[in-house]
Amino acid sequence: MPASPDNLEPVAKITVRDLTMAYGSFVVMRDLNFDVMEKDIFVIIGGSGCGKSTLMRHLIGLREPAKGTILYEGEEFSADTPAERGEFIERFGVMYQSGALWSSLTLAENIALPLEENTALAPAAIRELVSYKLALVGLSGYEEYYPSEISGGMKKRAGIARAMALDPDILFLDEPGAGLDPLSSRRLDDLILRLRDGLGSTVVIVTHELASIFAIANNSIFLDTTTRTQGATGNPTELRDHSDNPAVRDFLRRGEHESETPARHPS
Secondary structure, three states, X not given: OOOOHHHOOOOEEEEEEEEEEEEOOEEEEEEEEEEEEOOOEEEEEEOOOOOHHHHHHHHOOOOOOOEEEEEEOOEEHHHOOHHHHHHHHOOEEEEOOOOOOOOOOOHHHHHHHHHHHHOOOOHHHHHHHHHHHHHHOOOOOOOOOOHHXXXXXXXXXXXXXXXXXXXXXXXXXXXXXXXXXHHHHHHHHHHHHHHHHHHOOEEEEEOOOHHHHHHHOOEEEEEEOOOOEEEXXXXXXXXXXXXXXXXXXXXXXXXXXXXXXXXXXXX
């Protein structure tokens, strides 16, 4: 009897082997090896300046590896022709840290833009899809609002809706919780989990927010600025508790000492 979908082995959506990232002669990171599996919520973590956003730019094809390979479902991305790479890129949804919404367009117009540019859908079908995407991120009824008229957390959710416009295989989110208050950040975490669980999305996130890392991520890579290579890969909770790399443990436990410090009382 054939195996049911639930019993199939996980599929590697992204495979990275021996990747070196460099700007000219300056090596940012070397010898990176990791897999992003189907339906992973995969976080790229590390200290400031370690190359987290640079790694994301390599994964979405905006920078060429200095060495090594990046494969999508077994196919080498960097070996493709420009046309083939364009087809791959259309399968990615990207939300940049700022949300990158056009301020002169309504939320509906922002989300409709990639649909208008990349599909032959009729205007009525696009409007229907736009409303559906906004509903997925909890923004139903906000179609005619401009970015300046909504909160920071709502802008982030609208940015995710636009990244999802073309039903991408993989969502790339750059610091989605940056600048948000704790409640808005938790709501965004819940949204990302719903997208993974409800739509089967694979999500790659650049973040330094510990609460989000432990709340949603099941896989990760830690970029070590001292050695300029990966310090560890795996489930971040397990890395925090069991990694034999002190730099990884220190990064993932950096809030513990603060919480143990006694609060000062007014004299």
